[in-house]
Amino acid sequence: MQKDADGFYTPAAYTAPAEGASEPKNDGDVTDLIKSTFEVAVTLADQQADPNSPLFSAKTFEELGLNPDLLKGIYDMGFSKPSKIQERALPLLLANPPQNMIGQSQSGTGKTAAFVLTMLSRVDYSINKPQALCLAPSRELARQIMSVVVAMGKFTQVQTEYAIKESLPKGASNVTAHIVVGTPGTMTDLIRRKVIDVSAVKVFVLDEADNMLDKDGLGEQTLRVKNMLPKNQVQIILFSATFPDHVRNFANKFAPNANKIELQRNELSVDNIRQFYMDCKNEDHKYEVLVSLYQLLTIGQSIIFCQHRHTADRISQRMTAEGHKVASLHGAKDAQERDAIIDGFREGKDKVLITTNVIARGIDILQVNMVVNYDLPLMAERDNHGNKGDLRPDIETYIHRIGRTGRFGRKGISINFVHDKATWQQMEQIERATGKQIVRIETNDLDAMEEQMKKALK
Numbered sequence: 001m002q003k004d005a006d007g008f009y010t011p012a013a014y015t016a017p018a019e020g021a022s023e024p025k026n027d028g029d030v031t032d033l034i035k036s037t038f039e040v041a042v043t044l045a046d047q048q049a050d051p052n053s054p055l056f057s058a059k060t061f062e063e064l065g066l067n068p069d070l071l072k073g074i075y076d077m078g079f080s081k082p083s084k085i086q087e088r089a090l091p092l093l094l095a096n097p098p099q100n101m102i103g104q105s106q107s108g109t110g111k112t113a114a115f116v117l118t119m120l121s122r123v124d125y126s127i128n129k130p131q132a133l134c135l136a137p138s139r140e141l142a143r144q145i146m147s148v149v150v151a152m153g154k155f156t157q158v159q160t161e162y163a164i165k166e167s168l169p170k171g172a173s174n175v176t177a178h179i180v181v182g183t184p185g186t187m188t189d190l191i192r193r194k195v196i197d198v199s200a201v202k203v204f205v206l207d208e209a210d211n212m213l214d215k216d217g218l219g220e221q222t223l224r225v226k227n228m229l230p231k232n233q234v235q236i237i238l239f240s241a242t243f244p245d246h247v248r249n250f251a252n253k254f255a256p257n258a259n260k261i262e263l264q265r266n267e268l269s270v271d272n273i274r275q276f277y278m279d280c281k282n283e284d285h286k287y288e289v290l291v292s293l294y295q296l297l298t299i300g301q302s303i304i305f306c307q308h309r310h311t312a313d314r315i316s317q318r319m320t321a322e323g324h325k326v327a328s329l330h331g332a333k334d335a336q337e338r339d340a341i342i343d344g345f346r347e348g349k350d351k352v353l354i355t356t357n358v359i360a361r362g363i364d365i366l367q368v369n370m371v372v373n374y375d376l377p378l379m380a381e382r383d384n385h386g387n388k389g390d391l392r393p394d395i396e397t398y399i400h401r402i403g404r405t406g407r408f409g410r411k412g413i414s415i416n417f418v419h420d421k422a423t424w425q426q427m428e429q430i431e432r433a434t435g436k437q438i439v440r441i442e443t444n445d446l447d448a449m450e451e452q453m454k455k456a457l458k
């Protein structure tokens, strides 16, 4: 993947499957590459023509009310038809007077384009002040969103700025960019210090909104940003693949009178992600099984999720010492290192990324065809007084984690490691909550395992 002089991803990184620029190379063979990209393009066209698919649309981008410069940007990225969420959300988002939006659509179905096109449509490029703010839960996601803003806005006059750690030089003042993308802590800090003047802000977007509003997470910081924005002039846009009940009420208050696009419970995850599990004997056996999977993990690219940073570090150190090439990323690493690790992974320099929930949401890397839940995602139960109790599976995080594969109609595999009664029960709860079957694969028959996985990816 290429970057331009400013360090942004170039639009080539986001070309559609038909272009083949960012498709997995089977084994470096050009014929295979052309064949595989052709097949992906054909299945994408089929899915976009199937009314039951989240990628379906009866309309063209021209019919959604976008201006010609933005249409140029969209086609330059290789998009040909809108997805369902784009078709449904954009006319509502662009209508006047502006109305708030709470939008839900499965992982990898193109929510980013919906809110980025709204920000780019609403900005008055003759005014050099921030007019659209967008918050995301991680710097990696903020950087990715920015690359979409830049690619889609390529034929506009848009100026952009980050509000993420170490993005602005100390002593910087007076951001004049039209669109600012960042994380809530840094955004709060920059607004407080008047580096960002919010007086002209008219669009406020929360990507991964349920996470951004969760009282256990970023909710307080996000609310702080909202409270600093001018009243009655800001269109509030919330997007996510999940909106669990406990944040829905808050979301409704946060974005009052919003247009809503919602999913049914059984629609939460896409069918093109095949889910498996492997029975491991104990914690240590999990490591051995992971190592035995290495060949398969590197056919395309894969992400291994752990519950704790120290597990991610331990596994990656051990695998590296044993001669395997893996990268690890988590929130305890400093900003520069995090950027280098995710960029290296995007560029395919590393094929296996061992990480925590820090990149469970939003990250879009088309070549990732496998996700491993080395540890199942867990969260603490809360009693009526808000006290933390037993651990239970974190269904939303599970849906987001497996959604790092199977992007925009591609095939993907997720594998859960279970190693005792508790993890087994947790997985059953996940299966029940998502309504999708999780199929067992043998841990001791590598050939059978490979066979089954390749079949799932066909």
Ligand SMILES: Nc1ncnc2c1ncn2[C@@H]1O[C@H](COP(=O)(O)OP(=O)(O)OP(=O)(O)O)[C@@H](O)[C@H]1O
Residues within 6 Å of the ligand: 014, 016, 078, 079, 080, 081, 082, 083, 086, 105, 106, 107, 108, 109, 110, 111, 112, 113, 240, 241, 361, 362, 363, 364, 366, 403, 407, 408
């Ligand atoms: N209309 C389109 N045609 C072709 N490709 C598209 C279209 N819209 C989006 N894409 C591509 O689909 C991929 C997934 O899009 P995006 O990252 O916006 O998904 P998302 O819905 O935000 O997922 P998540 O819930 O995981 O954040 C991206 O690579 C994007 O470039």
